[in-house]
Amino acid sequence: MNLKVVSPIFGFEDIKEIEFEKVDDFFSSLSSNDISFTILDPRKVRDYQIEIPSSYEALLDIQDGDEIDFYVIMILQNPIENSFVNFAAPIIINKTKNRLAQVALDEHKYPNYALSESISNYL
DSSP: OEEEEEEOBTTBTTOOEEEEEEOSSSEEEEEETTEEEEEEOGGGTSOOOOOOOHHHHHHTTOOTTOOEEEEEEEEOOSSGGGOEEEEEEEEEEETTTTEEEEOOOOTTTOTTOOSSEEGGGOO
16 A cells, blocks of 8 residues: 655655555555565554544544554564564554654653663563
């Protein structure tokens, strides 16, 4: 599925469109030209609940009934237990409208979501 990037992936502001591919029940990937990200549904490994800021709801054109998914970027290592996850800046996808945004969560509102957490804490 090709997605329009309506709020940039941090550090990759030049990416305006990106391809989403579901790998399995846990993992998916985002790719654009020579760049690829492994993403994880955070709700598969921990309690993960966020409120989408209204400015991002507008960018993502979220309406009642739209299919919205949350993902977090992983830095893969071998073995996988050495991998890290960014829970503090989720990728939000409106699959109904084919739109993607990365959101930096307020650290005061979400103190339990860090930028770099070991996946081994959740396996």
